[in-house]
Amino acid sequence: MKRRMTSTAVLGLGAVAALGWAGAAQAEPPADWSAIPTETVTLFYPGQSSYDWLRSSDHKRAFTKVAEGDACASCHEGEEADMGEFIASGERLEPAPIEGKNGSVDLKVQVAYDDENAYFRFRWPTQMDRPGQMHSYIRYDGEGWKFYGGPRSSAEVRSGEEPPLYEDRLAIMVDDGSVPMFAEQGCWLSCHTGMRDMPEEPTRDEIAANPVLGSDGLNKGDIRKYLLSSRTDEEASWDATKTAEEIAEIKAHGGFVDLMQWRAARSAIVDMADDGYVLEYRLSDAGKGPYSWNVDRKTMTPKYMFDASEVGVKAITVDDIGDPSKPYALVREANAAPYDPDAGWKEGDVLPGRLVSRVDAKGSAADNNQVTSEWKEGVWTVVFTRKMNTGHPEDDKILEEGKSYTYGFAVHDDNVTTRFHFVGFPRSIGFGADGDIEATKLP
Ligand code: HEC
Known part of the structure; x- marks a missing residue:
């Protein structure tokens, strides 16, 4: 397992490795990736190009074609970088552009597999000159702890009141042909009016009243990705939910999209990515993923320091943020101690508001536990090992040799969340089958 000595020491991860995950797997990612072909997928800034917009007459003569299921790439192939630049500039589909935001990023993708695993190597350049590993930080202001920093899209960061602090991410969506039109239109099928940072966001009370998403159901406070099949009307309105029973039936037949996210702050440090799926909402797989809150959000009391x-330190300071010789994430089993309110906290002390743990991660949500990453000279390299058969068909797509699958990729770069990411048109990946990318079979 490749791991920077510095980070292991700084983060106290020697202890975690001793728990026995390093080298536990039998099958390994390719030792030499140079023998595996590289496909470049241009991810671009989508702004508010939602499902609803794509099917509206604002999408010029294309809207009927999109409704009929034509592939985005059939008209837009090769235009990604131009489209991204156009939208990021605020000319179209972006009412609140972020100053200096680049319009696209080239994601380099390599794929190999063996009987046990699929192996992905992803590389992309970052706009910041440091890795985006800071997320949900809390700062002591002399009297108590308050959230510190946020995504560039927030009002506080735009006004300069708070610094931009948000994690880098790589998101992977997968379908096996069960979700209609995913092969043609990919991630865009999950993006709708009413979602966080999209037009016409409903109020918390409106969401609370919805039988599936509200207080009698999933108890959500906002709307996130969902698929058309989970709604009853043609517009796939956020509130036109099918019943929980109907949705469970669709899920039992595999009608969801698998969604895995490598998170620079909340999963990378323990060599994991999270594991979720999209159907009536963006949900976690069963079990427990690699991160949780490190702060009681009602009392704003940290759980660990x-x-x-x-x-060497109980906390970092504002000035330490981005310093590679300082720890940036709290790992329960490696570098965390129970929070001591009497430890002599000073104004400007900073703690992560999130807690990461590999040991506490369980079940299907913990499937992606062989994901290594490194940021070097402005480029992230993420090597993602994923079991062909995770053993959890209820919320994962099971990969089989001889078949091809549709993948959608997205990158969150430079302190952003929600629509402010980069997204690509879908690609098919064949494992011993035809595809835009044909995975290399390892001996
Ligand atoms: C039949 C061809 C066609 C298809 C299929 C199509 N589009 Fe378009 N799209 C267009 C045209 C034409 C425009 C308008 C360009 C202009 O206004 O100059 C456009 C504009 C856009 C824009 C606005 C940015 C820009 O450059 O104007 C976005 C974003 C977009 N399309 C995304 C998509 C996505 C996502 C899909 C797949 C779900 C898709 N399109 C499918 C033809 C198509």
Whole structure:
């Protein structure tokens, strides 16, 4: 397992490796990736190009074609970078552009597989000159802890009141042909009016009243990705939900999209990615993923601080943010100690508001536990091992040799969330089958 010595020492991860995950797997990613072909997928800034917009007459003469299921790439192939630049500039589909935002990013993708695993190597350049590993930080202001920093889209960061602090991410969607039109239109099928940071966001009370998403159901406070099949009307309105029973039936037949996210702050440090799926909402797989809150959000009391005996400090300071010699994430089993309110906290002390744990991750939500990453000279490299058969068909897409699957990729770069990411048109990946990308079979 490739791992930077510095980060292992700084983060106190020697202890985690001793718990036995390093090298536990039998099948390994290719030792030499240079023998595996590289496909470049241009991801671009989509703004508010939702499902609804794509099917409206604003999408010029294309809207009937989109409704009929034509592939985005059939008209737009090769235009991604131009489209991204156009939208990021605020000329179209972006009412609140972020100053200096680039319009696209080239994601380099390599894929191999063996009987046990699929192996992906992803590389992309970042706009920042440091890895985006800071997320949900909390700062002591002399009296108590308050959230510190946020995504560039937030009002506080735009006004300069708070610094931009949000994690880098790589998101992967997968379908096996069960979701109609995913092969042609990919991620866009999951993007709708009413979602977070999209037009016409409903109020919390409106969501609370919805039988599936509200207080009698999933108890959500906002709307996130969902598929058309989970709604009853043609517009796939956020509130036109099918019943929980109907949705469960669709899920049992595999009518969901698998969604995995490598998170630079909340999963990378323990060599994991999270594991979820999209159907009536963006949901986690069963079990427990690699991260949770490190702060009681009602009382704003942290649960853990850094273990000074492991990493030399109980907290970092505002000035330490981005310093590679300082710890950036709290790992419960490696560098965390229970929070001590009497530890002499000073104004400007900073702790992560999230807690990461590999040991506590369980079940299908913990499937992606062989994901290594490195940021070097402005480029992320993520090597993502995913079991061909995770053993969890209820919320994962099971990969089989001789078949091809549709993949959608997205990258969150430079302190952003929601629509402010980069997304690509879908690609097919064949495992011993035809595809835009044909995975290399390893001996
Ligand atoms: C039949 C051809 C066709 C298809 C299929 C199609 N589009 Fe378009 N799209 C267009 C045309 C034409 C425009 C308008 C360009 C202009 O206004 O100059 C456009 C504009 C856009 C824009 C606005 C940015 C721009 O450059 O004007 C976005 C975003 C977009 N399309 C996304 C998509 C996505 C996502 C899909 C697949 C779900 C898709 N399109 C499918 C033809 C198509």
